[in-house]
Amino acid sequence: MIQSLIFDMDGTLFQTDKILELSLEDTFNHLRSQNQWDSVTPIGKYRDIMGIPLPKVWETLLPNHSVNEREQTDAYFLERLIENIQSGKGALYPNVKEVLSYLKEKNCSVYIASNGLSEYLKAIVSYYHLDLWVTETFSIQQINTLNKSDLVQSIIKKYGITNGAVVGDRLSDINAAKDNGLLSIGCNFDFAKEEELSQADLVINDLTELQSILHHSIK
Structure with missing residues (x-):
């Protein structure tokens, strides 16, 4: 049972x-103003690597x-991301x-494990009031390895999780599970890749499908 x-x-x-x-364009415009960049903003390349920790980005x-x-x-x-969230x-x-x-109604505990930075995650949680349902939000900054599997392990240890699931769009989430x-x-x-999703136990196209998955796990 989940x-x-x-x-x-x-x-x-x-x-x-x-x-x-928006945020990436702002950032590379800033780099251009500092004479540290003289080409187009590499949005496509960033999309290809979405999900990895920012230092590696x-x-x-x-x-x-x-x-x-x-x-x-x-x-x-980070400043631009937070400003855009708060706007x-x-x-x-x-x-x-x-x-x-x-x-929450089904007494299923909810956590967030992200490769995003703590201040960025706090901005999202605060703006959308996610702490009404989420027990705790964990950032990759909280561990030394920058490995999401280790981040998920830290959540499991802290909360004594024995039966659960990791929900995410990239291979790092699947491997962490x-x-x-x-x-x-x-x-x-949006950022999912077919070859990565093929390694997941289950694949959903809408978050509402989790209700059916949880319902069947309780039976």
Whole structure:
């Protein structure tokens, strides 16, 4: 029986694409103003690697920049993301609040495990009042390895989870479930890739499908 659900944030609960392009364009405009970038904004490349921790993102997008320059870019990008969230330019996926409410009614504990930074996650949780349903939100910043499997393991240990599932759109979420003996539920949403979803135990196209999955797990 599924007693706990651990959700990814970006591309699973939060429609990151609604603020991603805006924030990334702002960031690379800033780099251009500093004479640190002279080409188009690599939005396509960022979409390809969505879901990995931000330090690795900047290693990929800015391979010729120094560590200090990447850190400064990361900080600026975070500022733009948070401002866009607080301005209401982002959005949750359809039915997020309804599904989380249903899970709470069924006494299923809910957690978030994300490769996003803590301040970014706090902005989303605060703006959309997700803490009404979510027990705790965990950022990859809280562990040293930048490995989502280790992050999920820390949640399991803290809350004594024995029967649960990880819900997410990328391979890191699927592996985090499998590495920790949990059910993996892949979300066929914006950033999902077919070859990654094929490794999940179950695949959903809408979060409301979780209600049926949970219903059958209780029987």
